[in-house]
Amino acid sequence: MNTEKHIKTLLIKKPLKLDCGKIINNFPIAYETYGSLNEKKDNAILVFHALTGDQFVTGLNPVTNKDGWWSYAVGPNKSIDTNKYFVICSNVIGGCLGSFGPSHKDAETQKIFGINFPVITINDMVNAQYNLLEHFGIDKLFSIVGGSMGGMQVLQFISNFPDKAKTVIPIACTSSHSAQNIAFNELGRQAITADSNWNEGNYNLQNTIPNKGLAVARMAAHITYLSKKGLQEKFGRKLQEREDLKFGFDADFQIESYLRYQGSVFVDRFDANSYLYITRAMDYFDLAKQFNGNLSDAFKETKAKFFVISFTSDWLYPTQENKDIVIALNSIGANVGFVEIDSDKGHDSFLLDVPEFLSALKNFLDKSYTATK
Amino acid sequence: MNTEKHIKTLLIKKPLKLDCGKIINNFPIAYETYGSLNEKKDNAILVFHALTGDQFVTGLNPVTNKDGWWSYAVGPNKSIDTNKYFVICSNVIGGCLGSFGPSHKDAETQKIFGINFPVITINDMVNAQYNLLEHFGIDKLFSIVGGSMGGMQVLQFISNFPDKAKTVIPIACTSSHSAQNIAFNELGRQAITADSNWNEGNYNLQNTIPNKGLAVARMAAHITYLSKKGLQEKFGRKLQEREDLKFGFDADFQIESYLRYQGSVFVDRFDANSYLYITRAMDYFDLAKQFNGNLSDAFKETKAKFFVISFTSDWLYPTQENKDIVIALNSIGANVGFVEIDSDKGHDSFLLDVPEFLSALKNFLDKSYTATK
Numbered sequence: 119m120n121t122e123k124h125i126k127t128l129l130i131k132k133p134l135k136l137d138c139g140k141i142i143n144n145f146p147i148a149y150e151t152y153g154s155l156n157e158k159k160d161n162a163i164l165v166f167h168a169l170t171g172d173q174f175v176t177g178l179n180p181v182t183n184k185d186g187w188w189s190y191a192v193g194p195n196k197s198i199d200t201n202k203y204f205v206i207c208s209n210v211i212g213g214c215l216g217s218f219g220p221s222h223k224d225a226e227t228q229k230i231f232g233i234n235f236p237v238i239t240i241n242d243m244v245n246a247q248y249n250l251l252e253h254f255g256i257d258k259l260f261s262i263v264g265g266s267m268g269g270m271q272v273l274q275f276i277s278n279f280p281d282k283a284k285t286v287i288p289i290a291c292t293s294s295h296s297a298q299n300i301a302f303n304e305l306g307r308q309a310i311t312a313d314s315n316w317n318e319g320n321y322n323l324q325n326t327i328p329n330k331g332l333a334v335a336r337m338a339a340h341i342t343y344l345s346k347k348g349l350q351e352k353f354g355r356k357l358q359e360r361e362d363l364k365f366g367f368d369a370d371f372q373i374e375s376y377l378r379y380q381g382s383v384f385v386d387r388f389d390a391n392s393y394l395y396i397t398r399a400m401d402y403f404d405l406a407k408q409f410n411g412n413l414s415d416a417f418k419e420t421k422a423k424f425f426v427i428s429f430t431s432d433w434l435y436p437t438q439e440n441k442d443i444v445i446a447l448n449s450i451g452a453n454v455g456f457v458e459i460d461s462d463k464g465h466d467s468f469l470l471d472v473p474e475f476l477s478a479l480k481n482f483l484d485k486s487y488t489a490t491k
Numbered sequence: 492m493n494t495e496k497h498i499k500t501l502l503i504k505k506p507l508k509l510d511c512g513k514i515i516n517n518f519p520i521a522y523e524t525y526g527s528l529n530e531k532k533d534n535a536i537l538v539f540h541a542l543t544g545d546q547f548v549t550g551l552n553p554v555t556n557k558d559g560w561w562s563y564a565v566g567p568n569k570s571i572d573t574n575k576y577f578v579i580c581s582n583v584i585g586g587c588l589g590s591f592g593p594s595h596k597d598a599e600t601q602k603i604f605g606i607n608f609p610v611i612t613i614n615d616m617v618n619a620q621y622n623l624l625e626h627f628g629i630d631k632l633f634s635i636v637g638g639s640m641g642g643m644q645v646l647q648f649i650s651n652f653p654d655k656a657k658t659v660i661p662i663a664c665t666s667s668h669s670a671q672n673i674a675f676n677e678l679g680r681q682a683i684t685a686d687s688n689w690n691e692g693n694y695n696l697q698n699t700i701p702n703k704g705l706a707v708a709r710m711a712a713h714i715t716y717l718s719k720k721g722l723q724e725k726f727g728r729k730l731q732e733r734e735d736l737k738f739g740f741d742a743d744f745q746i747e748s749y750l751r752y753q754g755s756v757f758v759d760r761f762d763a764n765s766y767l768y769i770t771r772a773m774d775y776f777d778l779a780k781q782f783n784g785n786l787s788d789a790f791k792e793t794k795a796k797f798f799v800i801s802f803t804s805d806w807l808y809p810t811q812e813n814k815d816i817v818i819a820l821n822s823i824g825a826n827v828g829f830v831e832i833d834s835d836k837g838h839d840s841f842l843l844d845v846p847e848f849l850s851a852l853k854n855f856l857d858k859s860y861t862a863t864k
Contacts, residue, residue: 138738233740236738237740294728295728296719296722296723296727296728297722297723297726297727297728297744298714298719298722298723300744300746300747301710301714301722301747301750302714304742304744304746304747304750304751305707305714308706308707308710308750308751308754309685309707311740312682312685312686312703312706312707313685314687330685331685333685334678334682334685334707337674337678337681338678341671341674341675341678346669346670346671346806346809349669349670349674350669350670350671353670354669354670355668355669355673355777355780363775365510365511365610366610367606367610367680367684367767367771369677370774371673371677371774373670373673373674373677374674374677377674377677377678377681378681394740401743401744402736404728407728433719433806
């Protein structure tokens, strides 16, 4: 990928102490913005991306030549209306689209980090991104929004910087990765490291890429993003361009072909080591643990208005785990709204054209924005 | 594995026409029996094993040196009481513990089949096993029983041989693999074939084994065998022999260590190509399709008494899919009982110490047996 010409970066000079104990400085954060920051600088929304997302939220992603990952939700007149708001999104550290990550060179050794990159956390990600506020001279964000791992970052951000956002929208997420969540991520990591091309993370040295392992990891994750019912309705047992079963191991069923496709396109845009690092950060996420097991304490310093959104068919971060966040907020009398959106599209609902979700998001933002005027 | 001395086989001389169109003959079926066949030969129960099971139902499995896979349910005074019943179980064709499978030699070429073995179906499996009845001179089985893929074989068997069993017990199964079921199996197959040691199925030629890919396939499947709640209760976020996170990629969490262990022990006892063939057979299973979409028609010729069992936390073959079998039976006025067992142990419940299940199974069998006397 010749991505560099498309990537805008901010060099962070200030040292950042990571949770692992290491200190990093002079590292890049790649970001994009959409819309315009108003004079009062009170219309900014920081969007956090999910595991395999990036800074290209909407419009054409110049690296993949596909639509940005949240084009349904972000853009002129959309839920996150770029005619009104100034949207900022940055690639997480540990990622592979310009922010400091395992495919970068270690300044000391001049070698590509690979798995010598420090293990990072959701906390490290949001601390790195906080620098964007200073860069733009924004004292307080109008909103912070994100789904899935983006939602985890939303929760961590408001916990770390309680007076830096007026509204807080965690979507389809959890305050702590469950054993099943960790299990699926570990499966993905094992698939990658099982690939002989992975070469202990040093695949860059031998010009090979663990594509097969990464594709398997993606397939595993992809199954968790969709609901059983959604899969059944979309694919069922439909055959792939054939009249009957072929009695072989080619893709007889459309669902097989679809999964193989998802795996194959993913490896063109994502780095295997980044996949290891980011899934690790998700597994390590346990916000209550940072507050001696009391999730409410994570939010007790903030006056922000929360809006928690879950989806009925999301079995990766089910409604109950989203409700647990609401319960923790209610128990300290925080300002919190909650909606469970009816959708068969599973965890991926937040990325898709789910009108009830998109209008709930738009209404909450626009009404909150008007109220602050 | 030096397994041969432990394996009892029946050589099937009669040609068997497979669903793929190929005809096989002079092929072995490996089997075990427990208990004694009575004089009237009316106390026989044919047990069908699941994907990774084998003929060693109970007691010591001489190949793995572990307990047989259904030791909780089968044995003296147990649910399937070997003091009373004569239990027969055979390794499915396509398997790797003695029955005709991809690790066998092709008689024509004298080469190991690998993926030149014919693709087999659940129908082929039960047709092969039918030969055991003739071998033992059994005109009618007292019961046919099996969970998961074993349950699919139960359904197919009674459909093919409607007057050959008095009672029929499909457990935690489905009459047709859903898109999500196929997706998980395809994931496993992709993990195996992604392993460079797989070598297009000819790993026997190069004395390598695709252990890493097979382990990943097993991990993926294993996650589906357990419930989210069961995983959370058993493992949650407990750490593996450490006080705190290590900020690396070793198994920090017990669930990671557990999955890795499940993968590693599996590869010692299972053949990667057999895994491909058996998962394929499961994916191809669609009993209603064999009857122009009418599942009831699969059972219209039998007078057998059915007992369908499902488990509340089984998300691989959820209660609804088991109920669909009951509905099909009810619609033709068949004799059918149904119970949904409350268990947090997921799909694996049928293999585990779930007292309510074990007593339901025992009661049904023993009362039905007494009634036939």
